[in-house]
Amino acid sequence: MSAIGKVSLRDNILQRGQRKERGKLLVFNHAVLLVLTAFAVIPLLVLAFNSLKTELEIGQNPLGPPTRIVIENFPTAWEEGDFAITMRNSVIYVVATIAAELVLGGLAAYALARKKPPGSDLLMLYFLIASTIPVWMYIVPLFVQMRMMKMLGTFHGLILIYIAGNAPLTIFLLRSYMIDLPRELEDAARVDGANEFQVLTRIVLPLTKPGFLTVGLVVGLGVWNEYTLALTFVHDPNRFPVTTSFAKFVDRFDTNWALTSAGAIIILFPVMVLFLALQRQFIEGLAEGGIKT
Amino acid sequence: MAVLAQKKPTTIFEKLADETWRRKFLRNVLIPWLFIAPLLIIHIFVVAIPAVQGVYMSMTDWGGINPNVNFIGLENYHKLLFEDHSFGKSLNNNINWMLFFLTVPFILALFCATMLSQIKRGGMIYRSILFIPYVLASVVTTTIWKNLLNPKDGILATTARALGIEGFEVAFLGRTDTALISIAFIDNWHFWGFLMILFLASMQSIPPVLYDAAKIDGANRWEEFRHVTLPGIRPIVLFMFMMVAIWSFLAFDYIWLITQGGPGGASEVIATQLYKNAFQRFEAGYAAAQGVVISIFAGFIILVFVMLRRRGWDI
Numbered sequence: 001m002s003a004i005g006k007v008s009l010r011d012n013i014l015q016r017g018q019r020k021e022r023g024k025l026l027v028f029n030h031a032v033l034l035v036l037t038a039f040a041v042i043p044l045l046v047l048a049f050n051s052l053k054t055e056l057e058i059g060q061n062p063l064g065p066p067t068r069i070v071i072e073n074f075p076t077a078w079e080e081g082d083f084a085i086t087m088r089n090s091v092i093y094v095v096a097t098i099a100a101e102l103v104l105g106g107l108a109a110y111a112l113a114r115k116k117p118p119g120s121d122l123l124m125l126y127f128l129i130a131s132t133i134p135v136w137m138y139i140v141p142l143f144v145q146m147r148m149m150k151m152l153g154t155f156h157g158l159i160l161i162y163i164a165g166n167a168p169l170t171i172f173l174l175r176s177y178m179i180d181l182p183r184e185l186e187d188a189a190r191v192d193g194a195n196e197f198q199v200l201t202r203i204v205l206p207l208t209k210p211g212f213l214t215v216g217l218v219v220g221l222g223v224w225n226e227y228t229l230a231l232t233f234v235h236d237p238n239r240f241p242v243t244t245s246f247a248k249f250v251d252r253f254d255t256n257w258a259l260t261s262a263g264a265i266i267i268l269f270p271v272m273v274l275f276l277a278l279q280r281q282f283i284e285g286l287a288e289g290g291i292k293t
Numbered sequence: 294m295a296v297l298a299q300k301k302p303t304t305i306f307e308k309l310a311d312e313t314w315r316r317k318f319l320r321n322v323l324i325p326w327l328f329i330a331p332l333l334i335i336h337i338f339v340v341a342i343p344a345v346q347g348v349y350m351s352m353t354d355w356g357g358i359n360p361n362v363n364f365i366g367l368e369n370y371h372k373l374l375f376e377d378h379s380f381g382k383s384l385n386n387n388i389n390w391m392l393f394f395l396t397v398p399f400i401l402a403l404f405c406a407t408m409l410s411q412i413k414r415g416g417m418i419y420r421s422i423l424f425i426p427y428v429l430a431s432v433v434t435t436t437i438w439k440n441l442l443n444p445k446d447g448i449l450a451t452t453a454r455a456l457g458i459e460g461f462e463v464a465f466l467g468r469t470d471t472a473l474i475s476i477a478f479i480d481n482w483h484f485w486g487f488l489m490i491l492f493l494a495s496m497q498s499i500p501p502v503l504y505d506a507a508k509i510d511g512a513n514r515w516e517e518f519r520h521v522t523l524p525g526i527r528p529i530v531l532f533m534f535m536m537v538a539i540w541s542f543l544a545f546d547y548i549w550l551i552t553q554g555g556p557g558g559a560s561e562v563i564a565t566q567l568y569k570n571a572f573q574r575f576e577a578g579y580a581a582a583q584g585v586v587i588s589i590f591a592g593f594i595i596l597v598f599v600m601l602r603r604r605g606w607d608i
Binding site: 231 | 326404417427486542
């Protein structure tokens, strides 16, 4: 009895001490975190403020909130920056890449996770090594090859490059999701008379949906934000994605902060909406994706 | 049993004639490989074949357009390493870039993740906000900071003026001595939150029992960090050390978007030089050689880490 009493008393003191210590420390923690949060947010706030000011006002008040809100910058930037065309193009690049990546990656990952045909280990090694090859190693010959095959500056040319670039990540992620799935579920379906295709569509796909969502988000964000490959492989303004088109726009309106800020807001708006809606999936997906590649 | 054993086909012709074998082959070999084939073929077409071609191209004097190609062996590499002084300068900039990214974001991320891991309430909000810069496109980030670092109305210039401090009305991105580090600062603004999230996730998987034990042993906060937190997150820290070191040799888009390597080559790195050689000066063979050199650096970094791991540095 007394021994137990002693232990619990010690625990109590320890806990109270901890709580006290934690309480003191948290002020410091919050102070540090607030400073870092300000570092992340203030540039974005200034961007938002400037997109709502006239150029004249930015000259007098470059950082603070607008005294009078003007929204004219947005239609002007939309017109001058050809956003109607480039937004459509970027949507095409993103949607086509995600769709192809999920279908083709899903098929490949399923085969590798479940059927393990002879040569699977070699294939995984191939993708592991391939994922470490820098784009600079093959960008010049790829350019020549794309030109020879008349795929330079086409939608499908750049989409193929995006699919290939994201292939190792997709396979590693989806395969690991599928391997974690208990086999018994699939066997049970087979016993009930489901064929292989039904096993895939009715059992495996619904249960690995989080994996597909993760890959879709990571790949989609990467393609939406991608600059280097689009710069290299697409030279026709009618097929520019928002990134390369916006870079040219910024060069043209170099000193017009009101206009370039509005353009930047247009590009980041869809990303921010998705991010705020799917924070957890985004953060965990990108963290997982960052480690797997 | 004996009958079955007798029937088992051995040669390829017998196998093809045997129906059960055919069905098995179809189900366990052919169909799985047909599932894998489309993605694999695209990948080979986009990555593997050009990567091999790149090695050959680096040993030619090809310009990129005219059909005139001569095999010149290792001449491009000789020129790169011993004659082209701008390459040495670029390499030096890459190394400075690497030193910046192996220290600043790591310290920032470790510190912030430690602070954040001790918070119970509101942690998610900090986590989300601190992660926002990472989801922005490079064109957006560079536009924001080109404005903010403007010498006349930028955030530094204006704040310094308001506080009465002189010497901050500087074109940080236009001066040879500050261009590269300013671009690194901007890229880091975008990048460090990602590192922080990785470290935080790893810290949260350390068993709380270990912290309790450290407390009972009378460890102070530094000792707790040094002997419990750091060993717990060591694998991810070392892995990211490797990745960041590799990425440092691939740096391109932030530099290209802000200075294109200028002013006067002050922010030139291997990748921006490669891009100019390939697509503006039409020296495809020479650019390919630079691409191979970048890959060798990347391969070397991986090799160093694999060797250290073999030596018992449990990464």
